[in-house]
Structures are given as structure tokens and as C-alpha cells.
Amino acid sequence: MTVSEAARPGGPTRTRELLQHRELRRLLGWLGGGVLLAVMTGPQGVIGQPTYAISHALRGGHLVTCLVVGVVMWGLSVGWSHGRESVHAGLAEPRAQLRTAWEQPAVRRGFYLVLLALAIFLPRLTGQFWQGVLVEQIGIYALLALGLNIVVGFAGLLDLGYVAFYAIGAYTTAYFTDTLPVHPPFTINPFLVIPFAVLAAMLAGLILGAPTLRLRGDYLAIVTLGFGEIITILAVNLDSITNGSRGAFGIPSFSIRLPSWLGGWHYEWGLSSLPYYYLLLGFTVTILVLFHLLENSRVGRAWVAIREDEVAAQACGIPPVKYKLMAFAIGASTSGFAGVLYASKISFINPSSFTVSASILILVLVIFGGMGSLFGSVVGAAVVQWFFKYVQKNNGAPIPLIHKKLPIDVQDLYMYVGALLILMMIFRPQGIVPSRRRAREISMAEHGIGGADAMAAPVGSPTP
């Protein structure tokens, strides 16, 4: 190709010009996506024939279907970006009205009240299975995502070992309820373990963060990743303390017993999901409110300042290390808190719940919902976790309406989540419920405002 084109004057430049054409590049991208889709949804591999799955996936009608999907997607994306301006113009008026309405505190409060009412009635509309999902998958992960959002979204730190603090919370609960091989000095109800677990997780966060937060951001990601692994490995191997990979059994559920002089009233959360759901709802709403207040305070603004421009933040009297550590510790405590809830709801824990992939999953929830958006964390947890469970439950079952089987393999779930995340990064990097500040930052970065700066590189002491 190169030879024949080089023979014609201007040949290669022509090709290059064509390639520079935006729509063509996009079409090629979508076609590539189509091929990927064909491979992903193609037949399973055969042992001894390494090329079987790929060659069969790229054969015949299946590939054509996927390529057509790619072309259709391309057409949609072209139409979308062309239509965007006119649609934007047409929507400007109603959008502005919506925004002014949203500025009214009463409207906002009303909206949140309606949502709360929905959340209260939601579990009544579903069966036991989904009630369990609402607690174990959605509720607890919403709490985890809220905490991680403080670290990632507010302070802009990448924590890849977040689940380690969750494990610390869960194992602290197991310890104080005497379900581990080591015995505590006193046994207490999981409710009363909460302060201990929060404190333990916070301490671990401070010990881990204090030395590493002084370094540049990338080191923190690596150190936290390592810390997450260490905690899991410790949990597996410290047989005499953690009971190894078998874990702890029979962790009691939450219960309240008023002293006898107050009537001796007693309530136990028990094994059914509903009471736990309402408990979690209460905790989640409380934490949402607390973190919202935190975001709009001196501390929250200091985090934004550090995230945007650390040098300028310091010039405003903000000590970056102290504030990063604060975010890290608050995130860790939230994770530890969620660990207590998890341990007492499930009643048994083992190291397999605390792997790196759980950390990544929580990060996905945060990014999906919208970094720096508290409400987004809850929505992200609800949507992604629901999707996971839906696919797992209905694997092999026909989808209503179209009466076809779901072409998704449960083992491939994470792959789809990865693809979803990539699409999000392309089309909606601010997440589904974006925070106003983050959205502004992203649009500014796209327009080249801020970011690169001459003095940003060598802060610190010069060579001696």
C-alpha cells in the first residue's frame, strides 16, 4: 500500500487527511467496537484450540450483526453531536426554568422528601430476594461509596485498597462479639462495636496515610493497593487470630436492650432484611446530610482548593497533607462503619469478601455515580449493584418483552462493567449525577483552562 501510494504524488497525505476527518475516525472506532462486541458475545473457547473462539466469533452473520450495531451507533453518535446544538438551543428555555426551580430550597427539599418516601416504600414492593439485595449489595455499598467519595471525589486521592478498612471494621466486629479464635476482654453487641471499629479503621487510615500522603498522588494508589493485599493475606494466613479462610461464624445481629429501670425494652434486628434496610436507610441519610454539610464548609472548600491547585491552596494557608489525611481518615472510618453493618447482617465473614476487586467495584460505583457527588454515590451503588444482581439472577432466563435470552455470561460481568465505564468516560465523565464543581472542572479541562502551569512541576527544595 505504501509503495503504490508513494508513487502517486500526494497519496499518503490524502490518506492522512482522510484519517484526520473526524467522522471517519469515529466510524472506524465504532467498527472496532463492533468487532470487540462480536468477540465478547461470541462462542466459548475450546481447550486445545486457542483461536477457536475468536475465529468463530469473527465468522459470518454474527460479525455482520455486530458491525451493523457499530454503524448504527456511529450514526446515532453523529446525529447526537449534530443535533446537540439545536437540541440545546431548544432546551435552553425549559432547562433554565428547571434550574431556577431547583434553586428554590423548597423545591429541592420536596424532591428529596419524595425520594425518601420512595426509599421507604421500595422494599415493600419486592420480595425477600430483592430486600436482601437492597441491604447487602446496595445499602452497604452505598455507604462504602459515600466514604470513598470523600477520598476520591472531594480530596482527589486515589485509594485502591479502600476495602481493607471495611475488613478492619468487619473483623473488629467479629473480635468484640467473640467469634474469632482470639478472645476479647469483654463481649458487646455489634451496635456498641461501631465506635471501636470506626476508631480502628481511622487509626489504620492515619497510620497508612501519614507517610504516604506526603508523596505524589500515584504513590498513594500503589501503597493503598499493597495495603489492601496485605490485609487480605493477613486475614487468610493469621489462622490463629482470624481463623484463616474459613473466617468468623455466628456474629450476632444488632440488638437494643434498655436497662430494666427504663422498662427493659428489647429489640433484635434478626435475620430478616427489612429491619436492617431501615436501619441502613437511617444511617445513609444521616451520613449524606453530614457529608453534605462537610462539603459546603471550610473543610470542603479546602479540599477543592487542594484538588485544583495545591500551590495556590498553600498560599491561602491550607496545609495540604493535613487535609488529605483528614479525607483519608474520614473515608476509612466510613468504610469501617460499613464493615460492622455487613458483619452483623451476614453473621459470617471471610477474607473472600475483602479482595481488590471489591475495592475496584466501589471505585466504579463512585465514578459511575459522579465523583464528588454524594447523591451520585448512592445512585451509582443502586444502579450498578442492581444490574449485577439482575444479570446474576436472570442468567439464562428469557428477557420479558423480547423473549430472548440475555446474551451476557455471569463470569463476564466485570468486563461489561469495564466497557460501561469506558463509555461513561467518553460520553459523560462527570457521572450520572454530576457534582456541579466537578462538572465545571471537567468542562474547563476540556477547554484548556487551568491545569498545566509553569510552576506546577518542581515544588519543593531545589538541588543543594
Place this chain on the structure above:
Amino acid sequence: MSAQPTEAAATGRPLVVVDGVTLRFGGVVSLDDVSLEQHPGEILSVIGPNGAGKTSLFNCLTGVYTPQQGGITFASTRDGATREHSLVGMKPHDITRLGIARTFQNIRLFNALTAFENVKIGVEAHQRTGPVGAMLRLPRTRREEREGDARTLELLDFVGLRSRANEVSASLPYGGQRRLEIARALGTSPQLLLLDEPAAGTTGAEKIELAELIRRIRTEMGVMVLLIEHDMRLVMSVTDRVVVLNFGRVIAAGSPADVQRDPAVIEAYLGTAGTEGEAR
């Protein structure tokens, strides 16, 4: 950090003393045995051709860089008592809280925040609300929020940006961003304000406003100004004394008129006349 409370005004001691500061980056000597003083009540300018070391001097004063040799002392006044602090080795945020604020040559605002929020972050430098207070909205937090809002509006008024308080800072015109950065720096309640080329990129009318603003910073706020500026007319109109740097060395110091006639200064600027048209 040495500390001897004394009467500042009575002794007429300098506010800042830079004593034999040398700063090197590998083989490049940005500051070579630089000494200068700024006295209370004085607006001092530092001028010099590009690459003379002016910004490096600011970075040493604010703790962004640590000089290899020399000392910097600052006489900070709090609650009527003055203490001398050695700034070398101090962290930038501690220096800000001690009373030295700055702006940057290439504006460094928090771009995604509004003008109001930018200034408020500066104002909050001396507040004490922590995470617990913020989450529970304790009485002190509420008081500090109220006071901070009021002070922020005052400062926006002072620099003439009150009507644009709720605009995103990146959307302000260049001159407005420069003034916003000054308001943010003033928010930290400084005793000394370092301005790094505040007139760069602004229009003629904005320069006149800026000169007025710098004078008002001294008269109305009682804050001393250390100014880096290329625009000689601005320097002439607001400064009491000028220090000239060239290749990291102080080559002249004195009144603006004297300095302009100094042969060494003319020589320094002629040497780089190609790049330095503005300052003559």
C-alpha cells in the same frame, strides 16, 4: 523561629530582611547573595529583566523554594506584639498564616469556583472549623461562616467585584481575575502582600485602577506591598523605593527616579532590550 516581642513602630525595625540569599537550581544561580529590606509603611518594587530572579525571590519569601544560603526574617505583628520569624525552611501555608500573602505571575485562581468562593477560601485561613464542627454545624462553625461571608463581600467590594461574586472565576476578564487574586490574598489578613506582575496582560485603564488599588491597600488596609512589575509607569506612580535585580544579583536600589538614571540599570535593560520593551 526566634521570638522576642517588642514594639515594632517605636524601633522602626524593618518588616522583612533578606540577608545574603542564594538559590541555585543545579548549575543555574537564580539568586546570588541577594540582600534587601522592606520597612513598615513602605511600598517596595523589585524590577529587572526576564529571568533576573524576581519570582524566585517571591518563592523564597513564601516558602515555595528553600534557599541554599542566607536568611529571611519577617517581623509579624499579632495582637499588638511583634515577633521576628525566620522564614527559611518554613512551610508555605505557615508563612501565609504568619502574615505574608501573594499573587502569582500566571494567575492561579481556583477556576471551577465562583469569585465568592475563591475569596472565602482565603478568608478562612485563620478560621478553626474542623470536620466535626463542620458536620455538626456547631455554634463556632456557624459564627465563622457568617463572619467569613461578610468579610468576603467586603473584600469583593474593595476590589470592585461584588457584582460578579457568583460568577465562575475563570469567566472573569483578565483584569478581573488579577483583582480577584488580590482579594483572595487580602482575605488571609496579611501584613505584607507580594504582587507578582499584577499589571501583566491588563489594559491601560485597568493599570490606572490597579495603581489606585495598590495605594488603597496601604492606606485603607494598612498592608504593605512588595511589587514585581515591568511597567515602569506603574512602578513610578506607586512605589517608594525600587530594588533592581539582574542575573540574580541586586545591581541598584533607591528611589524610582534615581534607579532609572543608574547606568548599571540602563546597561542591564539594554542588554536584553530585544525581549524587554516595556521597561525603560
